[in-house]
Amino acid sequence: MAKGHKKLVAIYVRKSRLKDADSMEISRQLELLTDYAEKNNMEYEVFSEEGSSEDWNRAEFQRMLMELKRNIYDGVLCTDQDRITRDRTDFGLFVRFMKAEALQFYTLNKTYNFMNDEDVFVTGIQSEMDNHFMRMTKRKLRRGRIQAIKKGVYFGIAPYGYAKDEQKHLLPHPEESKVVEDIYRMYVHEGLNQAEICEQLTLTGKKTRAGKNFTPRTTSLILSNIAYRGTVHYELQGEDVITVEEAHPALVDASTYNKAQELRAGKRKVPQASQRGVYTLSRLLVCPSCGQTLSFCMKYAKRSGRNNLDKSQRELYLLNCYASKSQKAKQEHTGERCKNNATKSSRVEEVVFSKLNQHLTDLDTKIEAIVAGDTSFLSSVAIKQQELTLQYNKLDEQKKRVQDGFKAGIYEQDEATAEIKAIKEQQLQIEKELTGLEGADAKSEVDKHKKAKAKIEMLLSMDTEANPTKANKLLHDVIDKVYYWKELSDRDGKPKPFEIRIVYKEEQV
Numbered sequence: 001m002a003k004g005h006k007k008l009v010a011i012y013v014r015k016s017r018l019k020d021a022d023s024m025e026i027s028r029q030l031e032l033l034t035d036y037a038e039k040n041n042m043e044y045e046v047f048s049e050e051g052s053s054e055d056w057n058r059a060e061f062q063r064m065l066m067e068l069k070r071n072i073y074d075g076v077l078c079t080d081q082d083r084i085t086r087d088r089t090d091f092g093l094f095v096r097f098m099k100a101e102a103l104q105f106y107t108l109n110k111t112y113n114f115m116n117d118e119d120v121f122v123t124g125i126q127s128e129m130d131n132h133f134m135r136m137t138k139r140k141l142r143r144g145r146i147q148a149i150k151k152g153v154y155f156g157i158a159p160y161g162y163a164k165d166e167q168k169h170l171l172p173h174p175e176e177s178k179v180v181e182d183i184y185r186m187y188v189h190e191g192l193n194q195a196e197i198c199e200q201l202t203l204t205g206k207k208t209r210a211g212k213n214f215t216p217r218t219t220s221l222i223l224s225n226i227a228y229r230g231t232v233h234y235e236l237q238g239e240d241v242i243t244v245e246e247a248h249p250a251l252v253d254a255s256t257y258n259k260a261q262e263l264r265a266g267k268r269k270v271p272q273a274s275q276r277g278v279y280t281l282s283r284l285l286v287c288p289s290c291g292q293t294l295s296f297c298m299k300y301a302k303r304s305g306r307n308n309l310d311k312s313q314r315e316l317y318l319l320n321c322y323a324s325k326s327q328k329a330k331q332e333h334t335g336e337r338c339k340n341n342a343t344k345s346s347r348v349e350e351v352v353f354s355k356l357n358q359h360l361t362d363l364d365t366k367i368e369a370i371v372a373g374d375t376s377f378l379s380s381v382a383i384k385q386q387e388l389t390l391q392y393n394k395l396d397e398q399k400k401r402v403q404d405g406f407k408a409g410i411y412e413q414d415e416a417t418a419e420i421k422a423i424k425e426q427q428l429q430i431e432k433e434l435t436g437l438e439g440a441d442a443k444s445e446v447d448k449h450k451k452a453k454a455k456i457e458m459l460l461s462m463d464t465e466a467n468p469t470k471a472n473k474l475l476h477d478v479i480d481k482v483y484y485w486k487e488l489s490d491r492d493g494k495p496k497p498f499e500i501r502i503v504y505k506e507e508q509v
Contacts, residue, residue, distance in 0.1 A: 007074040009037060009106060010064050011044045014051060014083050026050075029079050036108055037077060044077065053086040053130075056093070062412065068101055075104035075111075081123060086130040095120060149234050152247030159227050160209055160218075161251055170227065170248035177251050179206050183222055184252045188259045194219045215327070223264060229257040279316060280349055280468045281482070284475060287321045288483040288501070290338040295324040296345055316345040318484070341486040343498060349464070351500050352482060356456050359504065363453045370446050385434060392430045399423045452478050452506055480505050 013029040037044045049060035105112040112119040153168045161180035162170040186192040194216040201214045230250030234242045285294040298314040321338035406416035464471040486498035
């Protein structure tokens with residue numbers, strides 16, 4: 001397209017590391033480049049960022065490449081080519097891009113036209129030199145880091161309980177260090193679990209460095225950090241493990257720290273998100289209003305038990321919707337909280353198992369009807385197949401929109417790839433469901449109901465308190481979800497009514 005008298009260039013500036021010493025680097029680059037542009041009768045748009053020269057997917061850099069495709073720019077202006085990248089492979093990609101878009105590459109010392117083989121050759125040599133410089137710099141930094149670690153330097157933010165001196169060595173924080181000592185004492189010598197430790201810290205007004213109450217997650221990080229033993233420990237890739245004893249003052253002795261690790265190893269559990277069966281109704285109860293899957297926890301039924309930390313007085317409670325959310329979800333939550341109220345888990349279990357007992361009669365009725373020649377279930381199968389096919393087609397349309405969005409620059413490549421992958425996973429699940437519905441007949445329908453009946457009978461006959469994990473697995477085999485709603489709170493000590501609706505697996509067909 002025709003250009004105006006003034007050239008339009010994309011000024012790209014980048015600084016490598018987030019250090020105070022480099023804080024003027026970008027401003028200095030901009031000063032030099034804008035001065036160059038004005039002297040050479042250039043108009044410009046600035047693309048500025050902090051990032052590694054090894055990262056081709058830097059946000060502003062990628063935005064600049066998208067802008068350059070608009071065919072309104074004459075080229076790219078940088079202080080030097082290493083601002084683009086020091087990686088020779090990535091610079092080769094940049095050269096091919098510039099050639100394809102017929103753009104020139106301006107630096108303070110030279111203008112490069114990549115249609116010219118000599119310019120490609122010169123920049124290639126410079127790229128090799130930049131790449132070599134980058135490798136040497138990384139080696140020097142790594143050697144310096146290792147030497148510093150061996151001298152007891154602690155890299156990163158000082159752990160809770162410590163501060164740093166000017167040489168980056170850890171020093172006990174006057175207030176926080178006492179809290180760390182209390183945590184180890186309660187855990188190792190008094191036998192409290194992490195939830196109970198958090199309760200005690202909250203009761204005594206102790207807060208984290210961020211001013212929040214302690215959680216089992218924060219106490220776990222403290223109990224597992226070897227720095228509190230006075231040790232600096234690093235595992236750098238490609239290097240021997242570096243352990244420096246007595247690198248700084250210890251907050252707990254080695255014996256106490258080691259005992260804490262033994263206790264933690266004995267109590268370690270599978271993360272809640274990936275486990276089933278901790279409680280009989282785990283991951284089954286859902287709020288019909290907000291859709292939150294409800295969680296459980298052990299609570300003290302009486303204040304006296306809480307004050308004395310008498311575990312024998314704890315009971316299992318179903319949590320309300322807000323309390324069931326993750327910490328991140330709670331932080332992101334806005335607006336009113338759901339009005340669904342909590343209650344004792346035993347009350348809910350009693351109703352669920354009563355309904356399961358009633359469901360046995362329903363299953364017998366269905367089996368008898370099918371044996372007698374009832375084929376109405378086939379229509380429900382057809383409806384389900386139609387619904388699943390419609391869902392599959394909608395996902396196909398959604399996938400195409402993502403692909404079109406990527407072409408239009410709405411999605412970055414990583415975003416588009418992740419979106420399409422998620423859509424394909426949903427489609428794969430639908431395909432499995434459709435396969436399961438193929439060839440539905442009276443015999444398979446009767447067999448399905450008989451299997452469900454056998455599992456329910458097993459559930460009703462077993463001691464769920466003695467084996468909640470097995471009970472939970474059987475419940476998940478039979479039940480898709482249990483909708484739970486409770487309008488009123490039990491805070492006055494009087495149990496209030498609640499509603500339960502069970503969605504069985506066979507009803508999903």
